[in-house]
Amino acid sequence: MIGELSRRQFLRTAGAGVAGTTLGAMGFGGAEQALAQSVRPFKLAKTTETRNTCPYCSVACGILMYGVGDGSANNKQAIMHIEGDPDHPVNRGTLCPKGAALLDFVHSDTRLKYPMHRKPGSDKFERVTWEFALERIARLMKDDRDKNFVAKSKDGVTVNRWTTVGFLAASATTNETATLTYKVVRSAGIVAFDNQARV
Amino acid sequence: MTNSWADIGWTDLAIIMGGNAAEAHPCGFKWVVEAKANRGAKLIVVDPRYTRSASVADFYCPIRPGTDIAFLGGVINYLLSNDKIQHDYVKNYTNAAYLVNPAYGFSDGLFTGYDEAKRDYDKSSWDYQVGEDGFAKLDDTLQDPNCVFQLMKKHFAIYTPEMVERICGSPKDKFLKVAEMIASCSTPTKTMTSMYALGWTQHSKGSQNIRAMAMVQLLLGNIGVRGGGMNALRGHSNIQGLTDLGLMSNLIPGYLTLPTEKEPDFNAYMSSRGFKPLRPGQMSYWQNYKKFFVSFQKSMWGEAATAENNWAYDYLPKLDVTYDMLRVFDLMVQGKMTGYFCQGFNPLMTLSNRGKLTEGLSKLKWLVTMDPLDTETSRFWENHGEFNDVKTGDIQTEVFQLPTSCFAEDEGSLVNSGRWLQWHYPGQEPPGEAKLDTWIMAQIGQKLKALYQKEGGAFPDPILNLTWNYADPNNPTPQELAKEMNGSALADQMDPKDATKVVVEKGKQLSGFAQLKDDGSTQAFCWIYTGCWTEAGNQMARRDKEDGGTGLAPKWAWSWPANRRILYNRASSDVAGKPWDDSRKLVYWAGDKWAGIDVPDYGAAFKPEQTVGPFIMNPEGVARLFTRKMMRDGPFPTHYEPFEAPVANAVAPKIRGNPAARIFKGDFAALGSSDKYPYVATSYRLTEHFHQWTKHVWVNAVLQPEFFVEISEELAKEKGITKGGWVRVWSNRGSVKAKAVVTKRIKPLMVDGKPTHIVGIPQHWGFMGAAKKGMNPNSLTPFVGDANIETPEYKAFLVNIEAIASGPVA
Amino acid sequence: MANQSLNLLRRSASTDTPPVTGGQTIEVAKLIDVSKCIGCKACQSACLEWNNLREEVGVNVGVYDNPHDLTPNSWTLMRFAEWDNPDTGNFEWLIRKDGCMHCQDPGCLKACPAPGAIVQYTNGIVDFVHENCIGCAYCVKGCPFNIPRISKVDHKAYKCSLCSDRVAVGQGPACAKACPTAAIMFGTKEDMKKQAEKRIVDLKSRGYANAGLYDPAGVGGTHVMYVLHHNDKPEIYAGLPHEPKISPLVAAWKGTGKVLALGALAFAALGAFFHHTVVGPNKVSEHDEENAAELAEEGKSSKTEARPV
Helix, strand or coil: CCCCHHHHHHHHHHHHHHHCHHHHHHCCHHHHHHHHHHCCCCCCCCCEEEEEECCCECCCCEEEEEEECCCECCECCEEEEEEECCCCCCCCCCCCCCHHHHHHHHCCCCECCCCEEECCCCCCCEECCHHHHHHHHHHHHHHHHHHHCEEECCCCCEEEEEEEEEEEECCCCCHHHHHHHHHHHHHCCEEEEEEHHHC | CCCCHHHHHHCCEEEEECCCHHHHCHHHHHHHHHHHHHHCCEEEEECCCCCCCHHHCCEEECCCCCCHHHHHHHHHHHHHHCCCCCHHHHHHHEHHHEEECCCCCEECCEECCEECCCCEECCCCCCECECCCCCECECCCCCCCCEHHHHHHHHHCCCCHHHHHHHHCCCHHHHHHHHHHHHHHHCCCCCEEEEECHHHHCCCCHHHHHHHHHHHHHHHCCCCCCCCCEEECCCECCHHHHHHCCCCCCEECCCEECCECCCCCHHHHHHCCCCCCCCCCCCCHHHHHHHHHHHHHHHHHHHHCCCCCCCCHHHCCCECCCCCHHHHHHHHHCCCCCEEEEECCCHHHHCCCHHHHHHHHHCCCEEEEEECECCCHHHCCCCECECCCCCHHHCCCEEEEEEECCHHHCCEEEECCCCEEEEECCCCCCCCCCECHHHHHHHHHHHHHHHHHHHCCCCCHHHHCCCCCCCCCCCCCHHHHHHHHHCEECCCEEECCEEEEEEECCCCECCCHHHCCCCCCEECCCHHHCCCEECCEEHHHCECCCCCCCCCCCCECEECCCCCCCCCHHHHECCCCCECCHHHCCEEECCCCEEECCCCCCCCCCCHHHCCCCCCCCCCCCECCCCCCCCCCCCCCCCCCCCCCCCCCCCCCCCCCCCCCCCCHHHHHCCCCCCCCCEEEEEECCCCCCCCCHHHCHHHHHHCCCCEEEEEHHHHHHHCCCCCCEEEEECCCCEEEEEEEEECCCCCEEECCEEECEEEEECCCCCCCCCCCCCCHHHCCCCCECCCCCCECCCCEEEEEEEECCCCCC | CCCCCCCEEEECCCCCCCCCCCCCCCCEEEEEEHHHCCCCCHHHHHHHHHCCCCCCCCCCCCCCCCCCCCCCCCCEEEEEEEEECCCCCCEEEEEEEEECCCECCCHHHHHCCCCCCEEEECCCCEEECHHHCCCCCHHHHHCCCCCCEECCCCCCEECCCCCHHHHCCCCCCHHHHHCCCCCEEEEEHHHHHHHHHHHHHHHHHCCCCCCEEECCHHHCCECEEEEECCCCCHHHCCCCCCCCCCCHHHHHCCCHHHHHHHHHHHHHHHHCCCCCCCCCCCCCCHHHHHHHHHHHHHHCCCCCCCCCC
């Protein structure tokens, strides 16, 4: 993966060491067993390390995400621990109470998993397919744009704006998502366009 | 930030005012702690509450919410009256010597040209005197009564220590101690850093709060130097990037602006964007505006943008007004909006006056949310008892809730406060059927395009001709998009000195924005990002942290512009190019070139004797103490009360709020007064939570589980409120129920002779997630924004409070 | 710092002192610099995450301390104290990270009747071995800092392990790694004392005349130490003991007799929850029993064990 091989290999070796090698080398009878019993195995042994950036504030701390599963066809990766990246020049491995608990964001019970739809007046969300949701959204957009697009102002100036549909952009999506979002939104003539920088 | 996080470790004095860095940015705040431990630096905190930043400060001074300009005006007055300014810097690097139009004036709290009916100014007199040569006139002696320096002296003279105490409630002795500590940084070898965030922006005069401190920093000579600067700590992880990329009503990527309908054609558009230098020989870098604009249009529309059609100028919408969030929700309430997208945004919890928001969302035909988390906005129609008391059956809005990936699952770059673009990688796949945001946006774009291809319709050209050169049109990759942001050559680029030599071949990535052209031969989506992904590869993924301890980390990731880490860094040396402080050299004249540890923010070929100013983006070449016509509410900051205030404006009693701030009629009517709502409320974040996200995170829900408000022991006693008991807090717009934290950390302030109580209301709870269901300050906050950028006044409003027997029922 | 391969120094209720092998012993310590602490709770967060613990979501009772006390799932806790300094007239917000002090002379280990349930490594870490714990709560009684808590779910004692699993592979404890302001540092005890000296000089220069290091001699010194701005008054930091000592009851109860008794005690504890003890040459006093049972009850603060992680 993308992590730094040197550290990963070190942890792997070190982790294995606790379980076996180091203790075995100590060679003191019953106490050896007691020691093996008392020290919990290091949980990051054999995990995969991936570099990422904390998604919360704009300090943008470097983080290391540890995954179980090696990403092989039948063993998908899942993140099991997140810790600060000691190489990062700003946070230097530290994290705040939010960053240190990122694992529970990734695996939050309220993470959304399926596209949902609420009919007008309904008291519930119903699961729908992506195809249904996206087709319908595009249809709703097209119908309103054709109806309410303002090609010229009252003074006859070409203005080509669409004011009746708005788009609030995110604040933690990547630049690349933002670029694509800008292209889609602006090319449609949307002007009710804003992001969290405002609030 | 003008500087970067680790650079704070080089300061002598950190002032946290208008923010709470220890709580909101703990890992950035570390650099204050480092500066204290390693340099003996001091920390000042000025805040209505004794915060966790204050708990490690050398000096804490309280202030009433919404009175920062009076306080900073007091500091400016102190610096000028006591001659505590860095003279050479002020004279050479600011517009202190510039002569202002004699028609400019200020009286009774208003600048010349005010039109009460429009709540706006005719700003024509707010400008320099211009000579026949077309250049601004100066008085190098700073004595002319119309020079900026003298006008500034006059403007701020009313903010005496006594006036500061009267308006702000900050005890005079404490204010003077702060002023004295700040003044100690007026020598060239001592620097102060200003760290601020939403505590300054979220006011009806937020932009002017920041300007006031920027003026202090200029007077001290602290801009462009190590350990100095104006450091906006920024909120979300890519709020800087989304702003850079122009995802706002009036922006084009790289801080270009969308045309308005007063600019019917390209010539009219460019005529106000010439940026002719205002002094001889100045760089005035925005003179390259057309190169950036044409390269953007080519990036958007490729072959369809030609010289003949003015680079597809008409493909861009033209504004009649700015459609900021406040206006859009107001339009919703008026029934003028059909549909709304919320991408990773939860406005029901985060915009002001929730009652109005619910009304607006209920009038939409449809709402689409895209989020990794189950947001309140996506469930605004769902009844949650007192926590969301709506009549579900009456709400006819069709809602789509689309599940997206989160940070751990996507790849790409984010921009931090210090303007670093940092690349990250995915560690797992999104859960269930959740999808990448890029995939979702591509689907919407492609499906809309297909409908227009099939059916035709209103002006389909910009949709049909939108550049879409992705290997998989349904799934553009972050690599493809990042290269697009950077830009490439559309034709061979020749060496300007040797027309036979190709500098950049057609189709290759550009290496910097200096290569951009206005003839259509280059494309770049966001000119300030040009250099982020060059032929040498992805610069944002660089991981060499070595910087010799300077904190600049020039080989780590990539920062805009041009990998420059400290903006205006030419100002770290004097006019002759000699560093102000030899122990903190940054950029200096090495006899034949500009050298130093950062990329010079300057023309490489300029010699010091050319006296090109260090503020190269400005046509003056210097920084502006007097902002000319750039801001709606005045060329100097001046004290205005919040729209809801416990006292009349002490310096202009007739004026309510900021006279140039836009406020809609109904929202003006919804303001409360101090007879019914005697307490000053302020909303804020706590360190245990991030905005509205971490209430979904179990561990953070444990650390701070339940909504509360904070009050002083004195107010608790007065109102019979007990620690941990329930209270009701209400404004003229809504009501919330909360637990009471009674604390010594908030103390009543004496304002204009009367005790004034403060109610602190944190912003983290809602009706979804792992934390206890809770209410939110935005049930109470006023629907009015800053005069320049429309950020709502979340930080200062009026409420009442009472003890109640029990909490809300779900 | 060198790789801290763990060697046992002693075990509870056990006579066999293991030989120390594997070269030089390095004593470790965590230094908590209260003057740098911003009370952000990153340490709590990192502790819960690293140790796969999930506390229940509580309520607000009018203070910032959440959870309200240490529990079997919360091995560390920020305690917030609001203090008006009578000398300066200034308000001070004193925030202290509470948790196991890893005493050099650990009262918990001395009090523990279950063989091998509490161990001390040569580097100073005091660790609980849950397989061997009988849930008697004597450790609670033995602790001068009121740290261990008994789980209602598995009736075993829990507290900070100083992340012995991390230390064993040369990493620092999770809390120390996370701490944004380096208010928590980890290293050899010697280095941490030197670090503290530097900090104390800085604090004195800023007017804290009584700044000092908290490394109480009454428990043989600790492997978790504090830098305090007011070291003359540790009690103002949410009740940090002025001169902590092991209870005389515990101190008196030691030696081989205890060990012999304990096989039986452990056996009894397996059946129910110490009813009547017990046989053997050395009896646990009634008084000890009552105390321990009472303390065990107090220690059981958490009903739910954990959210699955």
